[in-house]
């Protein structure tokens with residue numbers, strides 16, 4: 001029958017050529033037995049023709065008892081593309097470290113084939129498994145199948161967002177704390193804050209095991225937990241010599257690139273003045289067999305990163321320079337309680353914590369959450385002379 | 396049946412390779428055996444091999460099942476994904492590395508993305524799913540990686556090069572700290588459909604949605620509606636989110652901007668934001684040739700001039716931004732000079748200049 005023929009998509013077909021794997025091929029695979037994916041293809045072709053999007057926000061959608069985890073989506077030409085008139089996304093909380101077994105993936109695939117478009121993102125930018133495109137009447141059923149299989153929804157809206165972490169101690173020798181355990185425990189502890197948005201705006205926590213920061217915590221998390229060590233870099237001189245023998249130019253490619261200016265290579269021996277080491281990871285990254293972080297490990301806690309909306313982009317800045325490994329989780333939970341209380345009291349609607357700190361000043365924020373100022377918190381002390389003294393410091 | 400809620404994600408331990416479980420927290424070092432192939436050695440002497448491949452992020456259930464089959468065949472059913480949308484198979488038997496690589500290449504998923512390569516492109520939803528999108532994301536990534544994929548499968552750059560695409564200023568994903576970022580932009584305030592606005596939208600909600608307070612109540616042709624103070628609008632689409640009568644999409648004026656020199660990692664220099672390289676390029680699907688060649692040019696210039704282990708932003712800091720514009724041939728315009736809050740911090744406040752005769 002003619003209406004069963006797929007509509008031609010010449011512009012998208014062009015993106016099935018070339019060496020990189022094609023998302024168009026993925027949509028077509030799903031479209032073979034799914035009318036929503038077939039209409040998605042048609043709608044996307046229309047966007048490619050018109051050079052504009054065809055989605056809009058819409059009314060409340062979700063699953064019973066949750067205020068988050070579903071992104072409602074409707075298209076603006078539903079008469080032409082009725083199978084994607086409603087095309088909502090479910091954010092499904094990924095297992096920490098994004099580890100799966102083949103069976104776990106098949107379980108997810110089966111659920112999503114039954115209830116939705118058969119299209120996913122592995123993974124969304126906050127880490128969730130994104131199930132892309134379901135009708136409103138399928139949301140609750142999808143949710144129930146997911147929870148029966150041991151999965152749950154992640155956060156969206158003005159909620160605690162799904163925490164994420166790097167691979168950490170599961171497969172990385174540099175991890176200064178157990179990022180996956182931390183991430184999983186935190187996720188379990190804040191199910192309510194994730195599923196029933198309680199905040200002025202979104203709140204993200206991300207954990208990286210070392211300053212390489214593979215989950216970009218410093219750039220994208222309101223609270224960034226980044227592993228670091230206190231004592232000396234562990235050094236294996238025989239392995240250093242091996243790297244040199246294999247042709248690594250240690251003077252140029254390691255010592256000269258050290259931001260602490262604290263490494264010296266005599267041509268036979270490497271010395272590191274660890275007091276001046278900035279814990280940047282460069283030398284360790286270049287010679288993983290020879291150098292390792294020290295044994296007195298823990299994490300730095302930084303606060304306030306966000307994308308540019310509304311007041312400009314921010315990177316997280318140092319809140320607690322070092323917490324020993326064993327105290328990280330308790331410290332973070334205590335800090336979260338105080339930070340959220342302050343945010344609740346002083347934050348404006350849709351004001352991220354980083355923006356609030358900019359508005360009231362870091363010093364007032366520290367007073368509010370009961371932390372002492374530390375020189376590690378600033379790049380340099382103030383250089384503007386307009387100091388507003390506290391009443392109690394003047395006579 | 397009782398309804399199950401708030402159980403959180405499955406515990407990761409269920410999904411860990413037994414070799415990883417045995418050596419958890421006891422890794423000694425790693426080596427790169429080939430681009431995309433890592434070998435992690437534990438204190439016990441055991442080795443886990445990782446084979447990393449690029450994926451389009453948007454995956455159908457049939458491809459997911461194919462990955463599951465490959466995992467069953469080569470890695471005991473164990474696999475994971477990285478924060479940059481790569482897939483990784485975890486093998487205890489090195490004899491399976493080459494057959495798995497062949498199988499992945501045959502299935503169209505290139506192996507690579509490690510060390511000094513261009514890893515997968517972090518990107519957002521674009522026209523596939525988002526109402527704010529000034530452009531598509533998946534299509535740009537596909538066109539770009541078709542051109543740049545040799546840098547994915549080979550580790551042939553001075554340092555890591557991280558590329559990201561975001562389809563609007565909301566920047567889902569850390570686009571603002573990438574070596575090269577492609578950002579979809581709207582350039583005009585919303586076009587207001589005064590005739591339908593009253594029916595479609597709640598005016599107080601609409602006014603409250605604007606982060607800069609640019610929306611005011613107004614009366615047009617006797618109908619209650621709103622107007623926008625144009626100078627105050629930053630084209631964020633929040634108003635369109637709550638009210639479809641505030642049309643943001645504009646094929647002629649929407650387009651892309653290119654940002655360079657950001658980084659996330661603390662290695663060597665501190666993390667930094669990406670800086671504006673090209674203020675505007677047209678939206679030109681399906682292959683965005685202007686964007687692809689602009690990015691390829693920046694990659695080429697960087698690859699030719701940067702020193703070993705120097706990220707793009709570290710190179711520009713060493714040689715200076717005038718040299719970046721000179722070498723890439725990108726024109727420097729008024730838009731490159733910041734005019735937002737604290738813009739003065741980005742002005743050159745010394746006479747340190749590398750002048751050339």
Ligand code: HEM
Pocket residue numbers: 071073089121123124125126127128130220306307309310518519520524525526527565566567568569
């Ligand atoms: C404050 C600015 C932001 C706004 C207004 C915003 C808005 C949105 C909207 C409307 C969507 C839905 C897209 C769709 O599926 O249709 C979305 C998706 C998403 N956003 Fe954001 N976003 C912001 C910042 C961020 C940042 C900084 C991140 C990450 C660090 C992020 C992570 C995500 C993720 C993971 C998704 C799911 C879709 C994807 O993976 O691309 N968002 N965002």
Ligand code: HEM
Pocket residue numbers: 057058059060061068069070071072155156157158202600603604633636637
């Ligand atoms: C009718 C009920 C509404 C529901 C169920 C809803 C739901 C959502 C969801 C799930 C997202 C994705 C957010 C994300 O995860 O990043 C979103 C985004 C957004 N919504 Fe709504 N929304 C509603 C009404 C509103 C209203 C009344 C406003 C403004 C006053 C609004 C403004 C926004 C904005 C600006 C975004 C961008 C993302 C963000 O803030 O995180 N929405 N909405």
Ligand code: HEM
Pocket residue numbers: 165166167171172173212213214215216285425435476477478479555557658659660662
């Ligand atoms: C020069 C800076 C960097 C170095 C030396 C570095 C080094 C590494 C190494 C050795 C690994 C393998 C770790 C493992 O899985 O065992 C890795 C993984 C990874 N890196 Fe980095 N990295 C750097 C910067 C970045 C940045 C800036 C990002 C992202 C914004 C990033 C994203 C990733 C991702 C996604 C992985 C896979 C992580 C995972 O398995 O979860 N890296 N990096």
Ligand code: HEM
Pocket residue numbers: 383384385
């Ligand atoms: C903490 C803020 C500052 C204070 C309290 C301060 C105070 C002073 C004082 C008391 C003098 C001597 C005035 C006189 O000879 O009658 C002076 C001179 C001067 N200051 Fe500052 N100053 C400050 C910041 C700056 C800054 C930021 C600059 C320039 C970047 C600056 C540039 C100068 C110059 C050029 C002179 C004249 C020096 C000379 O004649 O040798 N000052 N300042």
Ligand code: SF4
Pocket residue numbers: 166167168172173174175176208209210211212213214215
């Ligand atoms: S952040 Fe550090 S510890 Fe975590 S995976 Fe990356 S390099 Fe390893």
Ligand code: SF4
Pocket residue numbers: 257258259260261262263272276277278279280281282283284663
């Ligand atoms: S970690 Fe960085 S600062 Fe410390 S010695 Fe190595 S290169 Fe230098």
Ligand code: SF4
Pocket residue numbers: 519520521525526527528529561562563564565566567
């Ligand atoms: S970057 Fe903007 S357009 Fe793209 S998915 Fe995020 S909110 Fe939507």
Ligand code: SF4
Pocket residue numbers: 584585604605606607608609610623627628629630631632633634635
């Ligand atoms: S696009 Fe953003 S800044 Fe402009 S009027 Fe709408 S809400 Fe306000």
